[in-house]
Each structure stands twice: as C-alpha cells, then as structure tokens.
Amino acid sequence: MSVVTEVSPDGQKLTISVKGRFDFGRHQEFRESYERLNRKPDSIVVDLKDATYLDSSALGMLLLLRDHAGGDNSDVRVVNSNSDVRKILAISNFDKLFDIS
Amino acid sequence: MQAQEPLTILIAEDSAADRLLLSTIVRRQGHEVLTAANGAEALEVFRRQTPHLVLMDAMMPVMDGFEAARQIKVLAGETLVPIIFLTSLTESEALARCLEAGGDDFLAKPYNQVILAAKIKAMDRLRRLQATVLQQRDLIAKHHDYLLNEQRVAKAVFDKVAHSGCLSAPNIRYLQSPYALFNGDLLLAAYTPAGDMHVLLGDFTGHGLPAAVGAMPLAEVFYGMTAKGYGLAETLREMNAKLKRILPVDMFCCATMLCLSFQRRTVEVWNGGMPDGYLHRIATGERLPLAARHLPLGVLSPQAFDDRTEVQAMAVGDRVFLLSDGVIDTTDADDRLFGVERLQQLFAANREPDNLFAEIEQALHAFRGEPRDDVSMVEISLLEATQVVPSTPVYSDSGQSCPLDWSVSFEFRGATLKRFNPLPYLLQLLQEVHGLRTQGGAIYSVLAELYSNALEHGVLGLDSSLKRDAAGFASYYQQRNARLEALQDGYVRVHLQVKPQGAGGCLVIRVEDSGKGFDVARVMERPLDDVRLSGRGVSLIRQLGHNASWSDEGRSACVEFFWEVKA
Amino acid sequence: MTDQHVDREVLDALREVMEDSYPDLLDTFLTDSESRLHQLQKTADAKVLAEVAHSFKGSASNMGAVRLATLCQELEADAKGKSPAEIVKLVADISSEFADVRPIYEDERQHALTH
Secondary structure, rough: OOEEEEEOOOEEEEEEOOOEEEOOHEEEEEEEHHHHOOOOOEEEEEEEOOEEEOOOHHHHHHHHHHHHHHHOOOOOOEOOOOOOHHHHHOOOOOHOEEEEE | OOOOOEEEEEEEOOHHOOOOOOOOHHHHOOOOOEEEEOHHHHHHHHHOOOOOOEEEEOOOOOOHHHHHHHHHHHOOOOOOEEEEEEOOOOOOHHHHHHHHHHEEEEOOOOOOOOHHHHHHHHHHHHHHHHHHHHHHHHHHHHHHHHHHHHHHHHHHHHHHHHOOOOOOOOOOOEEEOOHHHOOEEEEEEEEEOOOOOEEEEEEEEEHHHHHHHHHHHHHHHHHHHHHOOOHHHHHHHHHHHHHHHHOOOOOOOOEEEEEOOOOOEEEEEEEEEEEOEEEEEEOOOOOEEEEEEEOOOOOOOOOOOOOEEEEEOOOOEEEEEOOHHHHOOOEOOOEEEEEEHHHHHHHHHHHHHHHHHHHHHHHHHHHHOOOOOOOOEEEOOOOHHHHHOOOOOOOOOOOOOOOOOOEEEEEEEEEHHHHHHHHHHHHHHHOOHHHHHHHHHHHHHHHHHHHHHHHHHHHHHHHHHHHOOOOHHHHHHHHHHHHHHHOOOOEEEEEEEEEEOOOOOEEEEEEEEEOOOOOOHHHHHHHOOOOOOOHHHHHHHHHHOOOEEOOOOOOOEEEOOOOOOEO | EEEOHHHHHHHHHHHHHHHHHHHHHHHHHHHHHHHHHHHHHHHOOHHHHHHHHHHHHHHHHOOOOOHHHHHHHHHHHOOOOOOOOHHHHHHHHHHHHHHHHHHHHHHHHHHHHHH
C-alpha cells in the first residue's frame, strides 16, 4: 500500500504517509484515508518521508484534504519532504496554505 | 445451475450410426443439430449456417477433421467457435494434434452424455466470454472516437476565443503545440486601450477536456477586462474569483501575467506557481529571475487573494522570457530531467538574443529526441512606443444618439482608492462620444497618467525621483503598495466635460488630488522628449493632449482633447 | 452380468437416449458394419485397412460391441506390421465376431418395434 494512515490513540491527530510517487494513481487511496474516519481529527499530518515525486495532481489532492479538514480553519502539516518535493511546493507557494517542513 | 441456452451445433462424423447417435444425444440436450459426413461438407455447412459450436470427428474421408478445423477457425476470424474433437485416439501425440489444429477440447468414444453436456456448457461459456470481449472492445473504440471528436470541437471553439488576441504582434515570439490546450497550457496576449500589452502564460492542472474547459472563461475575462483598460491586479482578481467559483477544489491554474508598457518602459509581473520567468537586460546581459510569489489562480478565495505585483524597469530591446514546466520537466531516455541548470547554461552560452528561442528548441530536441506537446515558451521584447500599433476596436452602434454636451464629476476617497480602479469605467463613458473613439488610446493613456500621478505623488506622497534606476524602481513600487495598504484619508477628483465646438467637440479632463502638490515651474522646464525613468508622465500628458496645465500648486491638472466630424 | 460380446448396459442407455429412433440406430449400425466388413475383406492396402478398422472400432464401441471393438483396435494398430496371412486371419475373426453379435442387435430391433 502506498498510502498508510495512523490515528493517534485519542483520535485527535491523523497521520497520512505517502510512499513512492505521489501522483494521480494515488487519488482513490488518498481520499479514502481521510474520508472514512468516524471522527474528524483536529490536526492532520501528511508525511512525505518516502515520497519520491510530487506532481500537480498531488497538489490538487492536498487542496481537497485541506478543504475537507475545514479550509481556512484547518490544521494540515506537510512534513519530511525531500529537496525535490520541497522545490515543487515552493514554486507553487503552497507554504502559504500548509505548514511545510 | 443455470439452464443451458440452446445452441446450433454442427456434428461432423463419417460413421452414420455414430452420427445418428450423437445427433440424438445433442438434440435431447435442447440444441439444434446440423450434420456433415466429411470435412469438406463440414466446411460447406459452416459457411452457410455459422453454427455456435462444432463436434468434429478426427478421421474422415475427403477432408479430415484437422484440416476442416483449421479452415473453420480461419473462417470464424475473431469470433470463437469452439471445436470439440470426437476421437477414439488414445495416444497423446494424436491428442496433441487435435489441439494444434485449433481444437478446443475432445470427447472420447464411446460417447458419454454427461461428459458431453458438461463440455458443451464449458465451451459455450468461453464462447460467450469472447463475444463480450469483442463487444466491449468495439464499444470502447466507438467512445474513443466520440471523445476525439468532442476534443476537436472544443478546440475549434476555443481557438475562436483565444485568437481575439495579439499573439502575432511583432514583439512577441512564441512556441506552443497546437494541442497545448489539451495539456492545460494557455497563452494569451492583448493590447490595453493605452497601448500597453497584457500577456498571460497559464498551465491548468490535469489533461484533456477538464483542463481545456477552465481556459475559456479565463480567456474571456482576460480579453474583456484588458480591452476595457483594467489593470493587472483587477484582472487577476477577477480571473481568480472565476476559477475558484467554477473549478473543483483540486483544480487550479498556475499562471504568469505581465503588463508591458512601451510608454513607461516597465514590466509589471505576477507569477502564481509557474517556473521562473526571466527579464533579460541587453545592456548588462543580466537575466533577472521572475519567481513565483503567489499561489496559482483558483485556489484562494477572493478575500484571501494576493494581487500584489512587482514592477521592473526595462530599456528598449530588453526581453521577458516565460516558459511552462514542460521545458524543465523534459526527460531523456534515462529519465533525467532537462532541468533549470541546463537552461541556465543555454542562457549563458547565447550570444545573439534573437537566436535564444531556436537554441532552446534545438537543445530540447537533442535532449529528448521527440517533441513534447506541453512545452510552451514566449519571449516579449520592449520596442519603441512608436513601433507599437494596436488595432482599433470596432463598434457596432450607429452614433446617432451620442451625448455631446455634458459633464460629470467624481470624488474617489480613502478606502475606495485602495481597491477601485475607475479608469475602465471612465473610458467606457467617454467611448459613448463617437468623435473621441479614434483617440481612445491617447485619452486612456492621459487619464491613466493623470490618475496615477494624483494617487501616487499626490495622495500617497511618493517621490518620483526614486524611479531613477532599477533598484530605486523596485523600492518605489514596494513603498507604493505599503502606503496604499495603509491609506485612510485623501481623495482624487475627476471632472469630465464634453462640449460641442464647431463641427466637432472638445473634452476637458481635470484631475485633482488632496496631496501636497509640486513645483510646477521646475517640472515644466524639462525638455519634452526626456527619456529618464521618472518624470515621463508629464511629458506624455503634454504630448498626447492639448493645453495641458497645472494649477493649485500642482494639485490640479487639466488637459483637453478635440475632435472634428469628417464630412 | 455382462455378455462378453455385447455390453447390455450400453444397449439400455442407447435405448433410453434414442427412444423411438432406437430401431433406426440399430439398422444404421448393421448396414454400416456390413459395408465396412466388405471393405476389409476386399482391400490389401494397409492404410485403408487401418482407417476402416478405426472407424469400425468407433461405432462398435458406441454400440457396446466390446469384443468387436477390441479386434478392430488390433487390426488398426498393426495393419502395417502384419503379414497378409495375419491380416486375413484378423479380418476373418472380425467377420465371425460380427456374425455372433448381429442376432443380438436384430433381436433388440424386433423387440423395440413390437413394444
């Protein structure tokens, strides 16, 4: 599975890890990882430690996630991006919407 | 267990008794039976009646079962007609022969009814599966054809919308695949009423029709607002709002938009999510990167949208170069990226600016071997203002009922000055006077100059001498944005008066501001054709309009336009 | 108890499948067999012998004439390798076997027609 989820014991934090290529093929899995939860988490972390590549459909998926999590009121963090992924996120200025580290 | 559907089954068997027995068994199982006594007959019957399934004796006179089977398979083509060999052959070699000849199964003698029924059922399942596969393949092919046709239609419609622009202007060079649209790439260019040029290079997420569909509303906003004289910020705000409203959440459009002013020798830039553009200064050879400082269009709500632009000074001959990420992302046979470094190397190696385009194209081709269809590049040069000839707009009304004797006054205060650009509206008003239409460009330029002077130097108190060099330029515009953001009080008044005069008429424009004014005498002393970066506004006004004058210590400016009605 | 010449169970099954056409089947078999026998007696060509024996074997086994089928199998298998004398003997055996089973089939036919 290239999208792995983990919910904290108190149900407050959802961590979604994406491995390999984060592209259109991941669309279904990614959506299901946050849509199916019984309780909406307060914060979401997208861990890209093992993600090798990110394209514009991945950016679109992040937007969908943010929208689902409350839009401007959401708390979504994108962590452990490698330098290539970071560059893509920088050009698209997504650090204005997400906490990126 | 599902009931077996009746089939038409051909029994090819030379022994009459066996043939009779088998026919009876098969008929009893509910099928229609055709018979043949040898291979040649079997072929003949097959040709005429096209049975669903064949029971074929291996050893027959005239033409044996193997040959008949081979020929029947050829006749059947794509359709699966299962052939079950009837054989008392026991040697495995003989059985292998059956399969090689195209047989799908075999039934041993003496015939066992139960086994026969089971085999017929299994073969029929296979037969129907094959038929489904072919049917679906044909359906898919048909749908694919529809899709291609729809795309062709969409492209034709879009081409009409897209080509209301000025991409063929002498100062624009571009490279774009004819199918760029279906990769989400968009290139638009149009003149403003003042003779400035707006250019947009966009890249929609996704491919195919979804990407193309967003391009049309965007193009309409771009062309509509540019033609009316709206600036970059307002047009961007409108485009963003439109896309945010109509596109799904995960779709957006990366874009770089420019306003190139030949009069003021500036380029105003907004880059949301596109790769770096470059401003090439011919005199120094410097290539200034124009990096993305904004999110793409269609992501932020109108309230959160950031329309702040950056302004750079340009000299005649300087160029702005924009490219889509198809260039950087071009890969070679080993999946290596062309990358920014290679592009920079090309820039450094380029000796003749006019050849840059071709050099990049060649390098991409050599790198990849085949062209990508989402590579878009555009290069816009700054020409002398006199070399730029925008086409005159066409009007559809007859002019019988235009207003010739009227006046109007506006006062734009405080917060309104921050967000509202009255120029397109004012121009629209003045276009109602037919006699003024041919001077629309000049009037707009003068109005824009007067208004911006009133706002920037008057209300905001910015010092125009800051604009003497490139660094000062950037600083000037940063200050402008900051002070505008913080503005609370102040006003700009615009008075327009139209009066008939002789065979034509006269337009008087007066613009006043709440600022401190300036030393009118000193500014008037400067020669008219000054080409310094600052202070050109006044020259412009004096050159394009008539009887330009300043009063109230520079806080009030007045200029006139005349027209004559031709007989 | 099965007859060593004809398998009665096969006949029962045939009767059940063919119903009213059972007599036809028996007729056809007898006619076919006579013609095949004739061919075997007439020819000396090993290939033809093998083919006819093969065909005869097939219908014999379908009709439950097990011994007849076995004999035909023997002839088919070794037609090339046998001497003319051996072939003549085998064909005679086949002819004799057929003569033995023939009344059984004729009986069946009679029985079916009258019941």
